[in-house]
Amino acid sequence: MPHWLYKSEPDxxxxxxxxxxxxxxTYWEGVRNPLANMHMxxxxxxxxxxxYHSNEGKAVVGVVEVIKLWTPDPNxxxxxxxxxxxxxxxxxxxxxxxxxxxxxxxxxxxVLVKNSRLSVQPVSDAEWDHIRRLGGL
DNA sequence: GCCAACGTTGGC
DNA sequence: GCCAACGTTGGC
Numbered sequence: 001m002p003h004w005l006y007k008s009e010p011d012x013x014x015x016x017x018x019x020x021x022x023x024x025x026t027y028w029e030g031v032r033n034p035l036a037n038m039h040m041x042x043x044x045x046x047x048x049x050x051x052y053h054s055n056e057g058k059a060v061v062g063v064v065e066v067i068k069l070w071t072p073d074p075n076x077x078x079x080x081x082x083x084x085x086x087x088x089x090x091x092x093x094x095x096x097x098x099x100x101x102x103x104x105x106x107x108x109x110x111v112l113v114k115n116s117r118l119s120v121q122p123v124s125d126a127e128w129d130h131i132r133r134l135g136g137l
Numbered sequence: 138g139c140c141a142a143c144g145t146t147g148g149c
Numbered sequence: 150g151c152c153a154a155c156g157t158t159g160g161c
Binding site for chain 1: 142143144
Binding site: 007009054055058098116117119 | 157158159160
């Protein structure tokens, strides 16, 4: 099963807010990057991903899960961009920082390292397992 | 706050 | 359809 990584600035939308939105989850709106949009279109309900804090924190802080397939964003008049709905699954007992990820040879090929500006990205099975372990899950 | 990397826009 | 100019993101 594919895995993903969602980036968010905690000032805009934090892990705590994601947790607070509970079972209903959150519509991951506002993405305006074609590649990120494409990734979300490919997602299936039940697929899990990491929740990453950019700028402030710079760490993987939790695990989220897709609970609703991609739908068009009502705020995008062309209907091209959209988003999935995700809910918080569990917090990382220990956040995995970007510095740790960069220092780890096993994670050198991560999109997060290679293309840090992509806001929704795929994570390989090996990377997924590795980061979960680093985070104490 | 700076700047590199990336995407998008618009003139030709 | 190319590419220079510009805006934005995000790490440092």
